[in-house]
Amino acid sequence: MFDLKKHIKATCLDDAIALLIENPNARLIAGGTDVLIKLRHGKKGYSELIDINGLEELRFIKQDKQNNILIGSGTVFSDIIQSDIIKKHIPMLSDAAQSVGGPQIRNVATIGGNICNGVTSADSASSLFSLNAVLVVKTQGAIREIPISDFYLGPGKVDLKKGEILTTIIIRPDDYMGSFGYYYKYAMRNAMDIATIGCAVCLKVKHHILADFRIAYGVAGPVPIRCLKTEKSVTNKKITLKLLDDISRFVAHDVSPRTSWRATKEFRMNIICELSKRATKKALNRAGEGL
Amino acid sequence: MTDQGFREIIFSINGKQRTLYIDIRSSLLEVLRNELGLTGAKEGCGVGECGACSVLVDDVLVDSCIYLAIWADGKAIRTIEGEAKKGKLSKVQQSYVKEGAVQCGFCTPGFIMASTSFTEKNKGESVTEDEIRKAHAGNLCRCTGYQNILKAVEKSIEP
């Protein structure tokens, strides 16, 4: 039995928002793969739930007239893997979705829950950082758009106020069209393990020049991070093996990994540097640059 | 607990319609085992790591230990108990028997449901060993070393 005191099923998004406001101690549950684990472990603060599990309104992947790709927060990882839009335009997000848990988890875990849970290891988070994703957050009478890089306030803490629900993740055409990406997850086991380090790269190439470069990490700090200094230093440089080495040296200054029972800080740093090369190379290969 | 502690759910279990009045705190696994006496699905870890509790909900493979029982309302649940039809094992079950893919059997009901989901999705298609492994990455087995399970799944896919 889960230690639940109250459970209210929301009939639609607006109902869920109203219920969150009426029940200030309640939390949302979507796929429950984080919430129910916390309840199992006796964690406090989850005994009142507003249930948005399976709300069709939040489950979609589409492209609008301006070519923005819109992903509903209630979309499960299996939907992302199967989506033709994602396969065609953002294969790196498929990589990331494939790397989450096992089939049973991917069938119920939502991308919105993955982000809102606020952990640095969330496989979708680092990818969305490198894609400059924008989050649409709704409450009664107000909608906010937040760049994902501003959303993480600290470990397990995201910029959601009482009564706010993440509805949509937007990826703008500038950030995916003509871009090539790769998500590299390093974990101790090939499957069913959370990332020791996750590295997402998204880039554009013009005449063998790195025209745009975005690199983000999970578990390289208390929250997912972008390596902005590195990005600045290598943009508009000619694509060579030396450039890959430069990237791997520069990223070390942009990150702040920690020691945990999974891995030491030093080991993580090693992986961070190595993955920058591997992920960049894979993304370059996808862009048709043979290195 | 408040007076809202119990709720009626209507769902189908292995093809039969059922109405139950359940405690909102229960997992689907608890309802299957304790209310319906369907003890095929097992509790291994209780936290989504081992797949011993795997069942199909509207033909989607889930870990029933981290699935609220109230979510089953209006859905069709399939468990290992419903896989043999008229006393005849399903093709997946037969393949497990033939390949000796069962030792202590604790993981088997969950594995069979994962294999069933995989073979139904990939009917008539050729699949790689890697795809089979990935499709069973959410299931743990402490006995067999997986090799015979792999062979059993290959066999279940054969036309």
Ligand SMILES: Cc1cc2nc3c(=O)[nH]c(=O)nc-3n(C[C@@H](O)[C@@H](O)[C@H](O)COP(=O)(O)OP(=O)(O)OC[C@H]3O[C@@H](n4cnc5c(N)ncnc54)[C@H](O)[C@@H]3O)c2cc1C
């Ligand atoms: C065995 C196992 C393996 C796993 N492996 C991985 C892995 O490899 N990689 C990985 O990244 N993760 C992994 N996870 C965690 C992953 O399943 C979750 O992070 C999942 O994506 C969360 O989604 P959910 O729908 O289950 O969220 P829930 O558990 O329902 O919710 C998570 C949090 O987000 C909040 N929330 C949910 N939806 C919204 C919304 N729309 N608006 C605002 N807040 C919301 C909830 O209130 C809660 O605080 C694993 C989990 C398990 C149990």
Ligand code: FES
């Ligand atoms: S008992 Fe459900 S996954 Fe282990």
Ligand code: FES
């Ligand atoms: S047969 Fe014993 S755990 Fe798999």
